[in-house]
Amino acid sequence: MGKSLIVETLSAFYGKQQILRHVSMTMPEHQVTTIIGPSGSGKTTFVRCLNRLHETTPNAHMEGSVWLDHQNLYELDPIIVRRKVGMVFQAPNPFPTKTVYENVAAGLRLNGIRNKSIISEQVEKSLQLSSLWNEVKNSLHQPVWNLTRGQQQRLCIARALAIEPSVLILDEPSSTLDPLSALKIEELVEDLKSSYTIVLVTHNMQQAARVADLTALFLEGELVEQGSPADLFTRPRDKRTEDYLTGRFG
Amino acid sequence: MKEELFIRAIKKRKRRDQWFFVFLLVMGFFSLFPLFSVLYYVVSKGWPGLFAANDLISVFGTLEMTLFALLFAAPLGIGLGFYLYETRGTRTVTVIRFIAELLAGMPSILVGMVVYAIVVISTGTFSLFAGSVSLAVFVLPFLARETEDRLIASTSTLKEGALALGASNSRALLQMVLPVMKRPLLVAVLLGVIRAMGETAPLIFTSLGNNFWPAGVFSPASTLSLQIYFDALSPYTGVQAQAWAGALILIAMIMILFLVARWISKGESK
Ligand SMILES: Nc1ncnc2c1ncn2[C@@H]1O[C@H](COP(=O)(O)OP(=O)(O)O)[C@@H](O)[C@H]1O
Numbered sequence: 001m002g003k004s005l006i007v008e009t010l011s012a013f014y015g016k017q018q019i020l021r022h023v024s025m026t027m028p029e030h031q032v033t034t035i036i037g038p039s040g041s042g043k044t045t046f047v048r049c050l051n052r053l054h055e056t057t058p059n060a061h062m063e064g065s066v067w068l069d070h071q072n073l074y075e076l077d078p079i080i081v082r083r084k085v086g087m088v089f090q091a092p093n094p095f096p097t098k099t100v101y102e103n104v105a106a107g108l109r110l111n112g113i114r115n116k117s118i119i120s121e122q123v124e125k126s127l128q129l130s131s132l133w134n135e136v137k138n139s140l141h142q143p144v145w146n147l148t149r150g151q152q153q154r155l156c157i158a159r160a161l162a163i164e165p166s167v168l169i170l171d172e173p174s175s176t177l178d179p180l181s182a183l184k185i186e187e188l189v190e191d192l193k194s195s196y197t198i199v200l201v202t203h204n205m206q207q208a209a210r211v212a213d214l215t216a217l218f219l220e221g222e223l224v225e226q227g228s229p230a231d232l233f234t235r236p237r238d239k240r241t242e243d244y245l246t247g248r249f250g
Numbered sequence: 251m252k253e254e255l256f257i258r259a260i261k262k263r264k265r266r267d268q269w270f271f272v273f274l275l276v277m278g279f280f281s282l283f284p285l286f287s288v289l290y291y292v293v294s295k296g297w298p299g300l301f302a303a304n305d306l307i308s309v310f311g312t313l314e315m316t317l318f319a320l321l322f323a324a325p326l327g328i329g330l331g332f333y334l335y336e337t338r339g340t341r342t343v344t345v346i347r348f349i350a351e352l353l354a355g356m357p358s359i360l361v362g363m364v365v366y367a368i369v370v371i372s373t374g375t376f377s378l379f380a381g382s383v384s385l386a387v388f389v390l391p392f393l394a395r396e397t398e399d400r401l402i403a404s405t406s407t408l409k410e411g412a413l414a415l416g417a418s419n420s421r422a423l424l425q426m427v428l429p430v431m432k433r434p435l436l437v438a439v440l441l442g443v444i445r446a447m448g449e450t451a452p453l454i455f456t457s458l459g460n461n462f463w464p465a466g467v468f469s470p471a472s473t474l475s476l477q478i479y480f481d482a483l484s485p486y487t488g489v490q491a492q493a494w495a496g497a498l499i500l501i502a503m504i505m506i507l508f509l510v511a512r513w514i515s516k517g518e519s520k
């Protein structure tokens with residue numbers, strides 16, 4: 001299912017303010033690409049360009065191109081793009097008025113799928129994938145606020161997987177969770193990479209080193225360096241990377 | 251030696267804290283004093299005039315007029331609020347927002363004059379209808395603003411969550427955001443009702459007031475606020491008592507609505 005995601009000279013703006021400068025990188029299929037960098041360096045802006053959520057912010061625009069499976073995402077309908085490129089946000093944001101089941105089904109329903117057996121099959125499969133099934137199978141029709149925050153975040157992952165994207169973006173998915181729930185999300189990311197192209201934003205360098213096949217460092221809207229975590233963390237090529245890793249940046 | 255200095259300093263600071271507390275207590279008393287004296291006066295003076303025929307006429311007038319007003323204003327104001335939220339930051343909306351803010355800051359008596367010039371003159375009569383229109387115009391900007399604020403406060407991540415699943419903009423708003431907004435919007439409408447209920451100035455030119463049951467929507471009608479305004483001006487103590495009674499009923503109604511609004515917004519945070 002996974003396909004490589006290729007970004008070419010991407011620049012992003014809020015109004016006249018340029019946030020990202022000519023970012024080019026490839027996020028290979030069946031791998032976890034982690035994006036690290038200090039807060040405000042443009043990580044969120046970058047991943048929001050990948051599923052074209054950036055342009056829904058008033059006055060925001062971008063330049064450059066993003067390719068998935070030989071298609072330029074910026075020549076497709078954004079709604080189709082968002083079905084191919086799923087996203088999980090920093091803080092869990094389940095739909096509060098819907099049940100556990102309906103949260104996972106939401107993406108299918110929003111895309112016009114009505115067939116009940118297809119939906120329930122897909123809901124179970126997605127909950128299995130996000131290793132939440134055993135915890136919620138007896139409370140599928142309960143409100144979501146009965147779940148812990150960690151469970152809510154995994155529910156959001158299930159919700160994203162239910163519409164079968166090729167790429168899964170996770171923007172600091174465990175930064176608002178307790179350490180144990182964070183670890184569960186991390187394990188989940190490892191499990192999922194066999195089927196998806198995964199882009200994981202994290203401010204936690206240990207986490208980046210543990211799960212990444214490829215790591216990219218953003219500083220002030222620029223992609224400073226990318227490479228295997230072993231190289232990037234132990235043999236940085238760029239002086240700025242070294243400064244950042246030793247805590248002399250920002 | 252040193253130890254003693256510290257202890258003296260701490261004692262001094264404690265004394266200063268106590269004085270500050272006394273100061274706060276006095277300030278609190280003085281600021282609550284007007285509120286309690288208003289309540290005391292209204293209850294003691296309004297009590298004897300209660301249950302007169304006029305009270306009932308005004309209560310119904312107030313209820314009908316605010317109901318009609320909100321029938322116009324709620325859909326328009328909430329719609330405008332959604333529009334402002336959706337188009338934040340673009341140039342046309344900056345102009346519209348400016349106009350809405352101007353309207354919100356306009357003295358309500360001006361609203362009354364404009365509605366007089368348009369509705370009263372064209373229908374040829376002061377009326378409950380014209381009064382409703384003026385109250386609707388009065389609360390509309392307030393509702394738009396409240397709607398926008400509540401949308402910004404509670405739902406931007408929700409809407410993005412829906413968009414990220416491939417929802418169209420309108421589906422994201424109608425299916426995911428609106429259900430969450432039910433309670434906050436209801437509270438906003440109730441606060442709008444409360445504001446409209448207390449307004450007098452725009453009604454003087456539009457609804458005029460009436461000592462009898464209005465013959466219909468297109469005839470002059472009384473409200474509690476008009477009853478207070480006109481009866482308080484009367485030289486007769488019997489009529490003045492009616493003003494106090496009107497005030498008591500109005501305060502009671504507003505308090506009940508406030509309590510309902512609070513109760514609804516408490517349930518929200520579950
Ligand atoms: N909606 C917005 N409007 C204007 N500027 C924004 C907006 N969102 C983010 N920014 C700015 O863009 C820069 C990058 O932010 P972001 O991509 O969120 O960084 P990160 O995710 O790395 O912390 C910051 O300087 C931030 O202030």
Ligand SMILES: [Mg+2]
Binds near residue numbers: 043044045172
């Ligand atoms: Mg971020």
